[in-house]
Amino acid sequence: MDKDFTCKSGVIESETLTECSNELLTPKGINGPFVGKVPVVLAEPVIQIDVESVIQLDEPALEIKRIKKNLFITQCKVIETGYDFDRDCKSPRKGKLFLSGYVRKNIEYATVDCTNEYKDGISGKIKHTTVKVPFKCVTDIKFDVPPVVHATGETKQIALFNDNIKGNDYCGQEIIGSDPCEVSFIHKEFFNEKIFCELEEVKIFEDDILKDKFECGSKDSFTFDKIIEKMVIFVRLKLLQKQQVNIPGKAQDHDNDKKKYR
Template identity: 30%
Template sequence: MKKDNKCVDINVSANVGECAYSRGSTPIADEGDAVIRVPVELAVLNIRTNLAAKIKFPEPVLEIKDIKKRVQIVQCKLLLPGVAAGTDPFVEGSYHLFIKGYVRKNIQYASPCYNSGVCVNSEMRSLTTDVPFECVVEIAEDDFDRTPQLPFQNARAEFDFFRQQDLGHGYPEKDHFLSSDLSQFHQDSSQFYNQMPYCELISSRITEWDEALDRKPFHNSANWQEGTFETISEKMFLQFTVKVLQNQQVRVTAL
């Protein structure tokens, strides 16, 4: 027997017909002649944080030749509280911005492959690693260029109908069971699809200090100042600028 995988009988539960409509409205921040939806700048923030890490190389390192760095943000969320439908969503206040990312580092270094006691032959290698960071920034009310539009809250409300039922055998005929019907469920719900704020990374600057922790000099070598290490201690002062935006409907004066 072939199993019927259909969970909805569209011949019974669905209908295609004519839809009615009425004019709707959405919150608008400004006054003007034309209404457009555009990304608006909520705030521009210069964020500073400190990072510390230990990096271990897979082989001995004679010296570091170059380090290329890039800041990469993987999460930038402005946490906004919800408001009830029908109220003003443009409420001034201080809100929190959650930021998570990492500094991608590509370290180019020389690794010795031969030491004659007079000269050292090396091979150029590279190591790529990510140094993570995570922080929370509280944006003060006065630091917003424009007020964020708070999300409208979804709502669900249940309602029941009165039902009178006979009590059955063992009860007087004039007595009845008075309550709602447990075999029925009634609900009115509403959902709002709000515009979520987002971020753009504008610029970054990194000041770093890398220092070897286990450097050992070469023995029995005329190059007494030469040596190798496998672990470095890294400290970074990270500065970057992010722009927080949100799609909002605004009125503009058409030219």
């Protein structure tokens, strides 16, 4: 019986949609002044990360067809270090940013399955290898807006007053003063908003060097199974912290504008 070479592909259904009408409404909100708690941008650093790695392919490759890259952050931790050692409070507050993550790379490459008898034709398959190239670094940060930090206070002891202490203490005399039988304490603990990060932009510049080359068919054709990769990565981050800010209303803005021109 002859094979049926009729294709089953085709358009099953198609419909042209009509345009829907809409009405634009003006957003409304609270007319200040009032206090809001919003993420405040503390700093926006651009960090350069230099990485060199060796990647092993699953099979010998004839050539690299395409490399797709995506960067992921796994740690973005800020430790505030205060002002400089000269204690100049006019200088910006500083900190250290601990950054780590990886670049996920999908490498598509052509393999060699066979060559013709004249060794001028090569055939093979397209395969891929996916790897995670890790990175880790620490960098200095200068805050454009300082983070709000409240330190936990020391525990304080409170002496209780008593004007009629009787018994076998102090030779059995009546004493006016601190009660030795009862003590109170005050402990204050402040909770601060964490500094968190947002990934804004990534730029990756790379150079790939082919390693462990083997001749394939002719002198001008060779395969390889290792890649030495050098990357220069630029990462732009936003460091934010939720803070309470005063939000003025329209009337207050108008009054401030009048004062400027007086």
